[in-house]
Amino acid sequence: MSSVLTTPSITRRSLLGGIAASSALVMLHPFAARAAANQAHLRIMETTDIHVNIMPYDYYADKPNDTMGLTRTASFIDQVRAEATNSMLIDNGDLLQGNPMGDFMAYEKGMKAGDLHPVMKAMNALGYDCGTLGNHEFNYGLEFMFNTLNGANFPIVCANLTKGQLASDPKKDELFFKPYVILEKQIKDGSGNSSPVKVGFIGFVPPQIMVWDAKNLEGKAQTRDIVQAAKAWIPVMKEAGADVIIALSHSGIDGTGQSERMENASLYLAGVDGIDAIFTGHQHLVFPGPKDFEGIAGADIKKGTLQGKPAVMAGFWGSHMGLIDLLLEKDGNRWKVVDFTTEARPIFHRDEAKKIIPDVKDKPEIVAAVKEEHEATLAYVRRPVGKTSAPLYSYFALVADDPSIQIVSNAQTWYVKQLLEDGQYKDYPILSAAAPFKAGGRNGADYFTDVPAGDIAIKNVADLYLYPNTVQAVLINGAQVKNWLEMSAGMFNQVPVGSKDVPLLNTKFPSYNYDVIDGVTYQIDLSQPARFDLDGKLVNPDSNRIVDLKFNGKPIDPAQKFVVATNNYRAGGGGKFPDIAGDKVILVAPDTNRDVIVRYIHQLGTINPSADANWSFKPLPGTTAVFESGPKGRQYAASVKGAKIEDAGDGAEGFAKFRLVL
Template structure:
């Protein structure tokens, strides 16, 4: 199979839904234009990682946002269908959590039997044929998930989520959902004749939901390795007559080698015999494309293939529509793929000034389906809960102790000390680990916490703590505290002494894994390489980036016991931090970190979020490094504690560049 590169052919006029009031020329896909009598063009369209972002509205910032929203993505479906000979629409998971609308429905309005969730009401207007589960579907519990999904007009499939212990044979697992579905689609061939083709869809969720949502799933569910489940079920699909097998993989692309129970297994899923195409997601990246996944063995980021098979990843929050176009040819009574193309089509672009320009408008049917809940969510997030004496922002959270992270640690410490005051751990020292969630990166130059001094509303608390994690605490040693920080220091590239404007940040390291531990003081020596790789394995046991680590003003005792409060993701092993796993957990809270922050602010009335500068970089003579952050950072640069920062001009894609003088 090969990717077709012939130019699109303009053949007909059609109204472009949601774009302009006037008619526009529709470019018919080459497969639809050239299909012979025994051939047919089939376009499969993907949405993924919508995260309840129905409207192009950033509730955290309380303002419209042209880079997001199913109302925008849905508006281009009519024109995308018009380009195709035949089409199908699927969703690849993570629809129920991720914006304040999700929290509003789950925590405020609730879901009674028969209620329609606004994101499902919106999706029901678009004609989806099938969907699969993402990991965030489980954040509010199984009962909530099933009440929501029961309102959909289309089925869900998932082949690796079981009701209990795994069977010896995956085909004997007791599953919550059908592992796959085979849809007999009537398609029109190049001669205009109609005949059926059997399209099989099989779905997968990351096995790590058992760690990330153990409070909701432990004792109720189990997960199987994605590739293992596929190898069991795909032959069954073929035996049942599926002409084409499509994998709906809520799992990203990781080229570091196949491992058991991989989180991002799509590349190796492509190696399963019988799978013809793969829809991916979970990583909030774009595939195919010029930036993400380039240079990985077995991945063609330009053509859009994984191990030679067509694949797509359609961004996040509705930013793109994923398209896989198949040229099918009838071989006797069955169909086979003879050519394909892959594309992630955006809903916006940036102009020469890097300003976001919307390419589409809202689809009225989607707006109508969720308008009441949208307005209720805006009212929900505007409720004040207290005041802050100083601004809360995350523009420098990756380079200096930061007020947005500090307030999270203050709240966590306040909470856990109260929870443990009558326990066997009451006399142990308490530390708090917190990371910046909104720190720019691939989410853009506006993706930062920015709360002015004064009233704090619920929307601001959501801004401070993006996810509805629950509080957990672990019991570890001083040596494990140091290794926790060593792992966190993977956020930075190694900087050779004497370097001028070296790149500071390791862009492959997610900001939510850059934990700052409050209650100790320390420095990070950037002249040293990272001690751990991204999987938490020691790369060199002789290197140390964390230096001058002290507790209570004295060098930390490697054997001393500490209670460290964090969240269920980290305490359960999320992020592969060395020796931090469920067996270290001593406290599992019924409360989310967000709720704890709200309670803390209410209890204090007015909070003081000033960072205490408990960490910094070790000085390196005649050395500077550069990093990018949001342009609004310029007004706060003079207030940063523990670091000397200089404005270094404009960065790329709307970011501002700053220099760190080491």
């Protein structure tokens, strides 16, 4: 793509500073300020992965949070529109699930035909031009999704979600949504004259929804490979007269090589001829930016390009607004892109003391639009369901047996035992697999479960278990139990014996894939390399990180059969755990894991969540490793069972650093 304009560096602070200096003074984007008579500036703004976080409020912690909220991102919309001659606003999916407001709307209020979801209220008020689907749109079922999205005053596009089996030609697929739309927009050129430009938007969802939401989609839908669908439909859009084609890709950036039905396919989507720009999402990361995608061939983290084409990923929960600015030039009767800039603009920053400083205020109109649902959600999450005799926290869930995981495992075992007690699997031992969902990482230093002793409310249960997964159980043997744990142990870097303060955690390994299995005892030998890679491929067959694995105090029999209670995501193959897939499922329960925890707590009245220390790290003399956790975890460090944890000072971006003495 040629560049006809040399653009000076623009930072968020310079833009906001220019705006703040005078309400009448707006710093125009250079494309808007310098466009020639046959040129025009078009700015396209993105939100992505909102997950019902309309308000800057953490319902789990029941307190405001300045790092999130569409009401904050919405304030950027007026600013960035003022910086541009012409602009459009899109959303890249994952709107309907992700916090208690989403659960309240799905489980308490419900969405009948004609109802208006608070997300739609907000988005309609902000004047979105187009949107696509995210994988979490399907979590509450197709009827709920359609009743909600029918309230949108803008088109929703998705080119790779079909109503049935895939056709031989993608263009013959029977789709749930339009694969694309071409919107004709009147734009002003550099001389102030108006003329139409035809902007095409095409959308994509991860094919893996067929695994993650099989209970809602099996027999009702199918998905096609993202790149395959794009190659079929982009020429059609060109023939239909699109001047500019924008891909709305609810799919992340993965540079490990293109594969069929790839989850994070945006890098390879960029290679499809005819696409001019790509908006990405799904991974809850930021692009362009200094760290999240460093080292991926074809991804320019400074310029913000994938295979040379402008691309943006705008964080999550409204944390950023993605901006792609295009300089268009008239070529006969058609417009073409001749230059671009990209930016992911955050709604907050941290000062030198690492304190969060909001860069924008709430947009009052959006706050007013969702006031009723916000207040109803607060009442919903504050309902008490029981008591806990000890604190529930997840600050050390990745380094020691943990009370926040223990209570989930206890509830799952209790529930599955009841369902199987009169059936063919009643005599099999029941194990339970559970993972920490709130364990810091990319979501920040406050992203941990922390429930004091005393009353437990629904908000606390939602805090323990973030997702509306349903309970399932699989039947596997002892060897497969070991491999399940070996895959989980990919959470850790290799720590050579005698080394000092080696980084402990593999930052590429998501915490929700770190399963602890209760009902057995075991140790993890960190001196060994990981047996499996992130895709579940056997890479070190001679390595055995899981040692001293026992059931009922005796070495586990590789051939013995076990029922393992888990969730629909893991049982269906989510996380690519070896040998764990739908063919192992022997129980598909009707209840969500969250509901089971609520019922368990309600039945007991008062729970004792103390961890039973059924796993630990194998001692490595003279060896230490370091990891980061929330600074509030310091009060619990000395009382953690089965691990010696020391305070090692401050970490980055508000985290505290801890030392694990091995």
